[in-house]
Amino acid sequence: MSASGGWQGMCRRLVAPALAGLLLMEALAACTYLSSDGPARATVETGAVIKSERRAPVGFVQLDLSAAAVNAANAQTHALTPLMARVLSGSESRHGSIGVGDVVNITIFEASAGGLFIASEGGAPRGGNFVAIPPQQVEASGSITVPYAGQVAAAGRTPQQVARDITERLKQRAVEPQVVVSIGDRRSGSVSVLGDVNQPTRVEIDPGGLRLLEAITRGGGPRSAPYETIVTLKRGNRTTQTLLSSVVKIPDQNPYLSPGDIVFLTKEPRFYLTLGATPAPGSLGGLNNRRFTFENDTMSLAEAAAKSGGLDPNRADPGAVFLYRLESRRALEEMGVDLTGYAGNEIPTIYTCDFGRSDAFFVSSEFLMRSRDIIFVAEAPAVGLQRFTASLSGLTSNASAVAATRSY
Known part of the structure; x- marks a missing residue:
């Protein structure tokens, strides 16, 4: 064996395993540092003194967004819209009735001078054949006081009724009296x-x-x-x-x-949330959130998806669009769902809409959103593999280096 061949063989035996180990370490590091939205579960629980008990997952109902489901769900959505009780409707008109606390103005006219309120000829000059009683507030008893007529009931009566009552009481003392009653300040x-x-x-x-x-x-x-x-x-x-x-x-x-x-x-703004494979926050005109408000009395699922930017064409699975909400028991029973194992009047429900179907846009345009609904778009199955392989793309050069070393 030549000297050069001996050194080359030794290099291959010593360097190749080292590079292979380095490649493995970098691969493991790549697995460790895959992109994530937050800390791993083990990281969060490390050093915890008290851990919560593991609970069974919440039971839920999953339904395809069919025409029957849309009709039943929309009927419940309309029923949840607050409407004023008819029993609280007030009277169509108060007919100007006087109430306790109102300030009443009273003016008394006489046909000629020399009567009860109008001075006789030769007396002090005056500007007309009437006298204005000082304004007075209706007492808690509901009455007012009129000179020479005494206590007159006013509360619950119209000014015209009170005026006729005062006129009748003054007929025997005044000269053909006429009385005008008006409400100066309504406080009741x-x-x-x-x-x-x-x-x-x-x-x-x-x-x-x-x-x-x-x-x-x-x-x-x-x-x-x-x-x-x-x-x-x-x-x-x-x-x-x-x-x-x-x-x-x-x-x-x-x-x-x-x-x-x-x-x-x-x-009380109404809103919904979008999660999953939808456009990244901040890509829609600077909106840096996934919480969107209603812009009208009603909003359909199609409108809600469009407002949030639709589906991400690079990541979304159009056949896996889910809407999460608490649905009423009555609506689910009308859809024919067996709720024997569920308690309460509100059941966690997931509606599934396949946006890969041609008729999905018609169905989603009829399905009404509710405040606090959650739209979740699942990623396509190949996206996870693509993300993993992309994280390993930086190791190809190291692999080539190892292969080149083996060729010595």
């Missing part, structure tokens, strides 16, 4: 408009009545969009709610109000 028929309005205020109910939408308008209108504004109406010890958009569109959701009602507006 007010409605409070508060919350997410531009000008929180107290609104007086007109004689012809006051509807809910008009009261909100007098409060400066809502500060938020109607589809995300909840209107709460409190009357006595009863409370009911509705969407402001429903008040605008549905006649019986715009009732007449009653004295003492409280109208409170609250902004």
Whole structure:
């Protein structure tokens, strides 16, 4: 054996195993440093003093998004929309009734001078054949006081009724009396408009009545969009709610109000989440999140997917689009689902939509989203393998080096 051949053989025997070991270490390191969204489970649990008990997975129902499922689910979605109870509808008109606390103006006319209120000829000059009684507030007993007529019931009566009563009491003492009664300051028929309005205020109910939408308008209108504004109406010890958009569109959701009602507006944005193989956060016009809000009263699954950027063409499995929600027991029973093993009225449910089918876009366009729904798009099966092989691409040069060393 030549000297050169001996050295070459020795190099191959010494260097090749070392390079192979280095290659193996780098491969293991590549496996260790594969991309991840967070720490490994073992890392989190390391050094923990108390660990929570392992619980059984939550039982759920999985359904294909068929036409029957869409109809049953949408019916429940509509049923969940808050609507104001009809029992709370106020009277169509208060007919100008006087209430306790209202300030009343009274003017008494006489046909000629020399009567009870008008001075006789030759007396002090005056500008007309009438006298104005000082304004007075209706007492807690519901009455007012009129000179020479005494205590007159006012609460619950119209100004015209009170005027006729006073006229009858003064007929025997005044000269053909005529009485005019008006409400100077209405304080008993007010409605409070508060919350997410531009000008929180107290609104007086007109004689012809006051509807809910008009009261909100007098409060400066809502500060938020109607589809995300909840209107709460409190009357006595009863409370009911509705969407402001429903008040605008549905006649019986715009009732007449009653004295003492409280109208409170609250902004409650409705939103949904998108996870999985969808465009990366920040790629949609700078939106750096996966939480998207509704932009109307209703939103379909197709609209929601489009707003979040659709499916990632490089990673998504179009046949594995899932929608997570808590579905009502009644809706699932209408779909024919056996719920014997499930308790409660809300069942964890996953709807599956195959976007690889041509009819999926029609079905998803009819399926209505709900607030807090979660859309999850699974990755295509080949994506995981592609990610792993990409992490090993940097080792090919080392492998070539080892092969070259063996050729000595």
